[in-house]
Amino acid sequence: MENTGCGLLTKRVFTGSGFIGLKGICAVKLDGKRRAPDPGLLQIRSRGDERHAVRSRFSGGRGIPFIKGYRLFPFELSVSFQDAAEMDIQNKLDLYYNDELVCDVNYSLFARREGTFHNTRVVKRDGRSMYFRQSATNRLWFVVRQQNFYDSFAQRLRVAAANMLAKIQGESDLILMYEKESSRYEESASVLFERLVDEGYQNVWYILPADHPVIPSLDEKYRQRLIAKNSFRHLLYFFRCTRFVGTETVDHAMQLRAANRHIMTKTQSRDLTHVFLQHGVMYMVSMDADLRVGFISRKVKKYRAVVSSEAEAMHFMLLGGFSREELYITGLAKFDRSFREPDSDLIMIMPTWRRWETNQARKDFTQTGYYRMLEKIVSAVPQELRSRIVIKPHPLMQSMMEGADTELSRYLRPDMTHDEVLRRCRLLITDYSSIAYDAFYRGANVIFYWEEMEACMRHYGGAHLMINEYNIFGDVCRSEEELAEVFDRNYSGPQKDLDIRRYRRIVSWHDGRNTERIIECMKKDQII
Secondary structure: OOOOEEEEEEEEEEEEOOEEEEEEEEEEEOOOOOOOOOHHHEEEEEOOOOOOOOEEEEOOOOOEEOHHHOEEEEEEEEEEHHHHOOOOOEEEEEEEEOOEEEEEOEOOOOOOOOOOOOEOOOEEEOOEEEEEEEOOOOEEEEEEEEOOHHHOHHHHHHHHHHHHHHHHHOOOOOEEEEOHHHOOOOOHHHHHHHHHHHOOOOOEEEEEOOOOOOHHHOOHHHHOOEEEOOOHHHHHHHHHOOEEEEOOOHHHHOOOOOOOHHHHHHHOOOOOEEEEOOOOOOOOEOOOOHHHHHHHOOOOOEEEEEEOOHHHHHHHHHHHOOOHHHEEEOOOHHHHHOOOOOOOOEEEEOOOOOHHHHHHHHHHHHHOHHHHHHHHHHHOOOHHHHHHEEEOOOHHHHHHHHOOOOHHHHHEOOOOOHHHHHHOEEEEEEOOOOHHHHHHHHOOEEEEEOOOHHHHHHHHOOOOEOOOOOOOOOEEEOOHHHHHHHHHHHHHOOOOHHHHHHHHHHOOOOOOOHHHHHHHHHHHOOOO
């Protein structure tokens, strides 16, 4: 419908016996100023939710006339805790009229298209946190996730105290470096961090849990530059810092999916400099996918992204809206330390996580499409080679599989990092993971398993694959049977010349000097 709109004028979270709800006053305009909606036909729902887990009710007759053709209606919506447990982590809410999708729902009627990252009260049940939040574009979302460290009252007080002290002390020239959830030390950020320390930079710090197993093996000069994750110094430095250098979005430098306004305001500040090192080559799922928005939202003073070739740079520019000056066409720092053992014999299986299956996984991970895909892949491997399988699933799935008596659990190797497995990997089987570029770079063959590709791309939100029949650097299989047919030649044979040529159009640099090029770019931009 044209000329429609919907926004919340007031809102309040409430709970009942087994559900979370939101009630208040909603402003609605349908097809211009004259049409008065029938409240019985109005609904707020989560797009794609066939079970209608979000239930809503509007009242107020034909509504109270308001500004610019809007009419005001009392509304109430609710989600049972049982239904919430099976929903996606992030659920965008929309307005439907007579079962037809008509428009987005604005978190605040008057905020237009720019949000200030508000969220409602957080309701905690059975290890989950649930709340309604405002997106960067002022849309209404319902969040269902595991409870975060900073959800508790005591931790919110620590955050507030650190934020206040940081304002008193003022901004600092320090640079905070990190990898996924500030919990890893195996990708480009750690490689760049060590090089910067080696070159004498005294203002670089790396965030890592105090008990991380890699710490005892690090040289003292690196250990001195570590910040313990979730320590008060971590909080203070986070709020004082204006330069973040990491393999993920700035959110990972503190708390992913925080429901804390101080943290959200900082991560979305326009005064930051962010160097995105990439956790893997992003020439797989297209940059215009809804789930990629965090990597292309660049409302900061200075944003730079590392890419591996002109092909990947064009991907960022055409589908991500980047300018060339925002890109470092240098190659990923972690590739400078990538190698493979001569006697490599492992079969690494690592599919991309399906975020939309997160809550289903917590209920019964064996019923997820992700787990069933793992079963099919393993069954296609010859029996005599299955002892060489190493499954590296998403951390959530790994934690559940480790504690369960399942057929696939014996293939987990939690004692080996991704890098350690890649050093001994002869064959990687994945779907859309950027790990394919890491494995091929080291000399392993790659098989792509795309049985549910179309459905997965829909869940990514308007996405498509950047690799296709003209640039793919490995065999593509659509079924367990096809995988079994191509397995032997991929496990036993060398990389094909055609695959190598195609790969090097996407990953151009192979001289071991990526880190050096990144540092020169950062100097040129006066980031260091």
